[in-house]
Amino acid sequence: MSSQPLRSQTVKVKDVARAAGVAVGTVSRVLNGHPTVTPGLRERVEKAMAHLGYEVDVTAQSMRAGRSRLVACAIRDFDIPRFALFIKEAEAVLREAGYTLLLASTTNRPDVEIALLGAFRRRRVDGVMMTLSDEQHRDVREALSEAPMPVLLIDRDSIAALDRVMADHREGARLATSHLIGLGHRRIAMLVGDIKAFPSRSRLDGFREAYSAAGIAPDPKLLRDNVLSSEDAYRATASLMSLANPPTALFVAAMDMLGGCLRALRTMGIAVGDGISVVAGSDSDLAELHTPPITAIAWDLAAMGRHAATMLLERMRGDEIERGRGLTVPTELIIRGSSRPLVN
Amino acid sequence: MSSQPLRSQTVKVKDVARAAGVAVGTVSRVLNGHPTVTPGLRERVEKAMAHLGYEVDVTAQSMRAGRSRLVACAIRDFDIPRFALFIKEAEAVLREAGYTLLLASTTNRPDVEIALLGAFRRRRVDGVMMTLSDEQHRDVREALSEAPMPVLLIDRDSIAALDRVMADHREGARLATSHLIGLGHRRIAMLVGDIKAFPSRSRLDGFREAYSAAGIAPDPKLLRDNVLSSEDAYRATASLMSLANPPTALFVAAMDMLGGCLRALRTMGIAVGDGISVVAGSDSDLAELHTPPITAIAWDLAAMGRHAATMLLERMRGDEIERGRGLTVPTELIIRGSSRPLVN
DNA sequence: TAGAGTCAATGAACCGGTTCATTAATAGCT
DNA sequence: AGCTATTAATGAACCGGTTCATTGACTCTA
Incomplete structure (x- = not known):
């Protein structure tokens, strides 16, 4: 406890391993909560990490694992008040599960949708939720079918192979x-x-x-x-x-x-x-x-957001579930004073 | 042109290099538009990339470069209609510049703000724009001053060392x-x-x-x-x-x-x-x-979003600019029928 | 006590790009 | 022609983690 915690900038697993007198593999296992670590060692490693101010580099983890713990959400225009609620709830569910939300606007254009799908796969995004400007667009459908990660459609229904969350x-x-x-x-x-x-x-x-x-x-x-x-x-x-x-x-x-x-x-x-x-x-x-x-x-857009995130998480987890589940949120009519009997 | 484009999943620079008969370094330089590549070679490499369906792995680029081309936006609650406009415009400017927006809600809690800053630096995020629940909060200020990436404050002014975009x-x-x-x-x-x-x-x-x-x-x-x-x-x-x-x-x-x-x-x-x-x-x-x-x-929240993104881009580019610029967007009063002379 | 079985710990290899010191080829000059 | 200067191309090393075959210590059994 004599020295200041060092600049975390440059502290790597190797440094932690040296400080704790263990191998890098052990540090990695402590980091990931792997069970086969002796309690005493675990503590020593954790102390060393705290002392050195170690911070794991997520980009390195992502590259090795081939996944990013990133979920992308692409909608046509997020300047729609009710959509913000969807995103808010979805983000909360995803973050709770350790994922970070990536946001993009498609401006309702097929070419942008295709470009974004490409950008997402290059980023090794783990899952996507999106709207589509045109559900029948050939190139978009092709891009979707070639996507290596699960895609969930927001308020779209015509691609049965994908998970969908809709309102009635x-x-x-x-x-x-x-x-x-x-x-x-x-x-x-x-x-x-x-x-x-x-x-x-x-x-x-x-x-x-x-x-x-x-x-x-x-x-x-x-x-x-x-x-x-x-x-x-x-x-x-x-x-x-x-x-x-x-x-x-x-x-x-x-x-x-x-x-x-x-x-x-x-x-x-x-x-x-x-x-x-x-x-x-x-x-x-x-x-x-x-x-x-x-x-x-x-209708309940907050519930739609939660459902979307939950379904996508299940899919990303690789649970054995049928392909292309559709979930429909009910709508209701709230009758107020603007609709009146027709007077001749 | 005899075979189908191969599964891009597994095509790496090495494969492209082999197909084009060049070294991996050359492929990398083509990929990044480096000028010192002979036009003929460049074309051969590009053909090979197209034929094999090559896609760069952004996580690998990020890890090597130590930056992610990710910009995080953390606000207290994005279920605020006008804020959506801010985000929409900021995202457009950032994407134009090659950055992807990462979104998180702070729920206006200092502990969440600190946790998010940690998550952002672990992800090697290149820049952050955020609101603060309490500009005087010691731990938050410490987390901000230790952040290795530029941070821009949204509608906050009390940390002079940081860039800020505010409304009047x-x-x-x-x-x-x-x-x-x-x-x-x-x-x-x-x-x-x-x-x-x-x-x-x-x-x-x-x-x-x-x-x-x-x-x-x-x-x-x-x-x-x-x-x-x-x-x-x-x-x-x-x-x-x-x-x-x-x-x-x-x-x-x-x-x-x-x-x-x-x-x-x-x-x-x-x-x-x-x-x-x-x-x-x-x-x-x-x-x-x-x-x-x-x-x-x-006031013009769209302009605020654009300014925020632009200022952050300048800062990330490392331009020689004074620390802590503040930009204030004007407000105006739109007088309508709800404000009337007081009658006794 | 010897041998088999168990299990924590080790560290080299790997993920997929980029970088840069080195090599090779070409151009320019006398 | 001979030498230097310039520039393109090469590929090993590196970024910072995780994985897994291997090692070694310890326990249990006969």
Whole structure:
């Protein structure tokens, strides 16, 4: 105890071994909690490590082991409030299990998705969770099938060989649409995102299912897809409300697009509830606290994040599990004041 | 071109070298774009790499180089909508420069912050950007000063030796408070987060500055600190409005706490604007689209993210720059309908 | 007491790149 | 032609851990 702990920068297992009077193999075994180490020796090694301020070099461990204890998460845009919750919960579960989360944005482009998968395998990432811009894209599917590490899809379903965590958007959309039809609405406009991806596709399915269950048909002119930004939602709403025969209800099914829609209605002087009924495809403070409060579809993104991380951990552990498990989180409709009976 | 590209899994520089009829050193130099390679050889090596499906092992590169091309971002809670924007922009700048972002949540706890710094250095992370729960915490400061990689503080200012990117919360709060005082308000309640951290501390400074500039003193009973969750905001608002002599204006200065506050006001049947003036410390869809719209302080978090990444890149590049640069992003007050003249 | 069996400890080899001292080839100059 | 200067290419050594065949000490049994 005479000297200061040395600069940990340059302390290696070899130095610890020398200080403790053991072989490097023994230090390594102490480091990894291997059981075949005599308690006395273990203590001596641990003392030496503490005294020298030893810190293991994870890059060296990774290179030797061929794995990195890194899990990558690539989503189309993490500037989506609800997605942050997903990531937060997934990160907590992964860190608890000794993994570190690596984050990247795909900007919803197939070429970026492919490039990122390449970057992840070069980094010897142990697992990936990601969204896909287009589930049918050939090159992306090829890149996925060639990936040496397990990949879990976030809110995507069309690759049966992979694990998937989804929300039941179809049921949510069906509930929302039935609710509006039940209130007498027949001309319901729908704003969705990219139909090539699962969430918008299944929302559209649910929408149509509700219509056919009621024995009526939706007006295709009232459908707006590819609504991916606030500005898109603003424009779509404005154009819909400018139609000669405008909709009586607006189902803003794309995630986080309510703001743009409400902005347009306000600009045009259309009152939510009275002038038009509105249902949001995802819940938010805005939906809850708007006047009137907005009826919305809700699901547990925190649970989705936890499930995603847990499933991926099981897969990385190499547990004997069937290939391609799909887990669907339920959706519910929270009825508020923005959806009202149709008055002639 | 007779055979299929081989499994890249096991192709190493050695294999590429053999196939191209060159030494491993040459392959390495081609890989890294080193200039001293004859064009003909370079092409042969590149052909061999493509044919064999060669992929570098980044963990091996990291171990040899002692750096990882990884930048860590640790913030208290990334389930804060505006923060997602910061991360998104920072990630884009970093990826452009060849770095990958590593994400972790500190849950605003010093022990987690210290543990994460340890994990980052063991991973040979090249740079860190992070928030701090308590800028004066001794152990955290020690861990920071011992960090071998550059660290940039996000919205923190008290460690002059480190690079920092901040928002001008003091000025924002001063503007907001002056605005309310100008409208005749004297009993302004303030909800802030943790005073140990820069944002809340400087907001409080700005608040007091506005009061003293007006030659009056705030009522200390109307200050609520440690408002860190929606529930905290709800309770703080409810308790303030239940006072015998309640405030006439509410300055919800903590980030993203407007929802909890509005929920409490709605529950108590107090009308925003008429019953009480409200100013939000951060802008949002909710603030903009509420009825009435909420006066709010805004700043450019995307720019903060870009600046943070850029400054960190400069530091990692080892540019000759002064130690501890601080960059402050301006704040502005967006006046909307929720802040009204005091009527007696 | 000799021999077999058990098990902790050892340390060289290995993971897959990069680096750099050395070698070889070429160009330039007188 | 002969010598030097310049530059490309080589490949062994190295980065810092982990692994595993081997060693050696000790226990147990006959």
